[in-house]
Amino acid sequence: MTDQGLYVSGGGIGTLFEGVSWQAIMLRGVAGILFGLFAVMAPVAAATTIVIVFSIYLMADGFLAIASAVKAARRRHGWGLLALEGVVDIIASLVLFLMPGLGLVTFVVIVAVWALFAGGLKLVTAFRRGPVEARGWLALSAIISLLFGVVLLFSPLAGGIVLTWWLGIYGLVFGVALLILGFQVRSAQKKGLAAA
Numbered sequence: 001m002t003d004q005g006l007y008v009s010g011g012g013i014g015t016l017f018e019g020v021s022w023q024a025i026m027l028r029g030v031a032g033i034l035f036g037l038f039a040v041m042a043p044v045a046a047a048t049t050i051v052i053v054f055s056i057y058l059m060a061d062g063f064l065a066i067a068s069a070v071k072a073a074r075r076r077h078g079w080g081l082l083a084l085e086g087v088v089d090i091i092a093s094l095v096l097f098l099m100p101g102l103g104l105v106t107f108v109v110i111v112a113v114w115a116l117f118a119g120g121l122k123l124v125t126a127f128r129r130g131p132v133e134a135r136g137w138l139a140l141s142a143i144i145s146l147l148f149g150v151v152l153l154f155s156p157l158a159g160g161i162v163l164t165w166w167l168g169i170y171g172l173v174f175g176v177a178l179l180i181l182g183f184q185v186r187s188a189q190k191k192g193l194a195a196a
Helices: 022-041 043-074 080-098 104-126 135-154 160-195
Strands: none
Touching: 022 043, 022 160, 043 080, 043 104, 043 160, 080 104, 104 135, 104 160, 135 160
């Protein structure tokens, strides 16, 4: 198998993110930040449209995750968990978009299950290989997803504005973590190209 520009000698971030598009990681981060800013800055307006807005975010995140998986698959690198996350994101997005009349509690449960599933996949990905740099950022996004899901499950009757703020803060933190991860993957990719 040939080096695809992400391998860093001695392991490192390159071995964890071989074949993964740093651009897609960063776009996922930007999508999260934009969603987070909207939800935090306009909570009343966002509370009335939160199901549709979050559905759009999930759709974008799902397609970008699948794009990363396709790129990794083309380069013959691990892609399954990323593709699975993308498919689950898209399915959750379609359910929410096609049934906007779902009650808030049902919506909260769907969001909680999605956050737990996405967080679990990220945690598995973060620790499936030996020690690598930037694993902490991936693990942090996983822990944030898991905590967010647990909090939602234990308080499903939270008001729309509070849920909007939670989703906004989640989107901001998750987005920043992915942006930092994207920069680190890009740096490792450049180092790998220079070493090749």
